[in-house]
Amino acid sequence: KTFLNDHVIIVIGDSNVGKTCLTYRFCGGSFLKNPEATIGVDFRERTVQLDGERIKLQIWDTAGQERFRKSMVEHYYRSVHAVLFVYDMTSLLSFESIPEWISECSRHSVGPLVPQVLVGNKCDLRESCQVPTSAAQSLADSHNIPLFETSAKDPSEKEHIDAIFLTLAYRLKSNKTLRLKQPSESSLREMRDQQEQDATSCRC
Numbered sequence: 001k002t003f004l005n006d007h008v009i010i011v012i013g014d015s016n017v018g019k020t021c022l023t024y025r026f027c028g029g030s031f032l033k034n035p036e037a038t039i040g041v042d043f044r045e046r047t048v049q050l051d052g053e054r055i056k057l058q059i060w061d062t063a064g065q066e067r068f069r070k071s072m073v074e075h076y077y078r079s080v081h082a083v084l085f086v087y088d089m090t091s092l093l094s095f096e097s098i099p100e101w102i103s104e105c106s107r108h109s110v111g112p113l114v115p116q117v118l119v120g121n122k123c124d125l126r127e128s129c130q131v132p133t134s135a136a137q138s139l140a141d142s143h144n145i146p147l148f149e150t151s152a153k154d155p156s157e158k159e160h161i162d163a164i165f166l167t168l169a170y171r172l173k174s175n176k177t178l179r180l181k182q183p184s185e186s187s188l189r190e191m192r193d194q195q196e197q198d199a200t201s202c203r204c
């Protein structure tokens with residue numbers, strides 16, 4: 001069940017990119033050493049304080065493997081407030097899938113006004129990196145989505161991962177205010193400008 005102050009963030013990307021580890025790091029605090037492939041959707045949650053307001057983030061960690069996704073997609077996209085797309089920096093294939101994941105969201109009416117971030121995971125494996133930051137940045141720019149590079153494994157990235165989820169939480173909070181105010185064309189423009197300004201460059 002979701003309540004008024006609950007926000008649903010769906011985590012999407014190919015299998016093995018680290019969606020479960022990232023969400024576990026954000027909700028549980030530690031690195032999950034031996035995750036099993038997710039089947040359907042795993043639900044996690046964390047309550048955060050934003051400007052003195054308690055906001056419950058429901059994180060929906062989805063299966064990347066097609067055979068484990070069947071039949072869930074239609075049902076889940078409907079309730080989504082924000083999207084976190086994940087690729088593995090050591091897998092070019094997983095990065096090349098991102099446009100397909102973005103189209104899948106669009107097909108389910110999760111369009112550009114829904115807050116989204118793109119996350120390159122496993123930046124600890126620097127020597128095996130196959131996805132140059134410049135390529136990731138231009139994909140992110142072309143969809144107007146902020147890009148982050150991080151690692152679910154590296155403990156020093158813990159706060160960075162918090163910041164990634166909080167970026168979405170802030171967007172959700174300000175969208176809610178806009179919704180209540182019946183957004184004018186100018187406030188929508190403002191929101192888009194804000195999205196551009198927020199784009200955070202990588203720290204790896």
Ligand SMILES: Nc1nc2c(ncn2[C@@H]2O[C@H](COP(=O)(O)OP(=O)(O)OP(=O)(O)O)[C@@H](O)[C@H]2O)c(=O)[nH]1
Nearest residue numbers: 015016017018019020021035038064122151152153
């Ligand atoms: N080196 C490194 N390995 C990671 C990192 N994050 C996840 N892994 C490893 O990558 C593998 C896959 O991680 P998962 O979190 O299960 O991947 P997933 O995206 O949830 O996969 P599906 O559930 O099948 O969609 C595991 O062996 C993790 O230990 C990371 O930041 N660095």
Ligand SMILES: [Mg+2]
Nearest residue numbers: 019020037038
């Ligand atoms: Mg998983």
